[in-house]
Amino acid sequence: MEEIQDLAVMRPDQVNVPEEIQEAIRSLIRWAGDDPDREGLIDTPKRVAKAWKYYCRGYREDPENHLKTVFEEVGGYDDIVLLKDIPFYSHCEHHMAPIMGHAHIAYLPDKKVVGLSKLARVLKGYAHRLQIQERLTAQVADCIWNNLRPRGVAVVISAVHSCMAARGVETPNVQTVTKTLRGIYSEDPEQAKMILNLMGV
């Protein structure tokens, strides 16, 4: 199987797409009202299949692995670590339509910290699947909570759902906000207020 990073730069004709997948996409084009055999659409089934394999690359990783390397030498630092405004995209599991958003991820370490990029990697590992925003938020928080055993975790996600913008209720630019708090942030309202304030939400 192609490496996922390679998939981003491979030409459609270099990707091995099973005939049944291509046929499914041809059927969808026909059902939408176009002719899958016209010139401009000939390679579209392969392109679409390649794109979906890439959008859903999160299924081929275990986000917990990103938190296996920890650092215990923190020079006495024992306060909050917060990554603000991490951009991400996902796809909703109901319509397979894009979700575009930002996440704030915070934790209060207990003696050990993790590389900063790993928090964004965890987010992407779960985002690059078919999702609902609530589950994505909880999965990111629980992954950090279970693997780092910190004193607290707070995750806030704000996202726009294309299925609400470009179809259905047709209300563009609505930000859906979800939050998951664990540990001290779920137990102590003052701590929750402080971390949400720091996030600016």
Ligand SMILES: Nc1nc2c(ncn2[C@@H]2O[C@H](COP(=O)(O)OP(=O)(O)OP(=O)(O)O)[C@@H](O)[C@H]2O)c(=O)[nH]1
């Ligand atoms: N809770 C939740 N709902 C979502 C998310 N993404 C999309 N949805 C909703 O999923 C619902 C699916 O509702 P259905 O009635 O089964 O499908 P539908 O007829 O396409 O719904 P409409 O979008 O209202 O036209 C819609 O209300 C969407 O807004 C999400 O991340 N979380």
Ligand SMILES: [Zn+2]
């Ligand atoms: Zn949707």
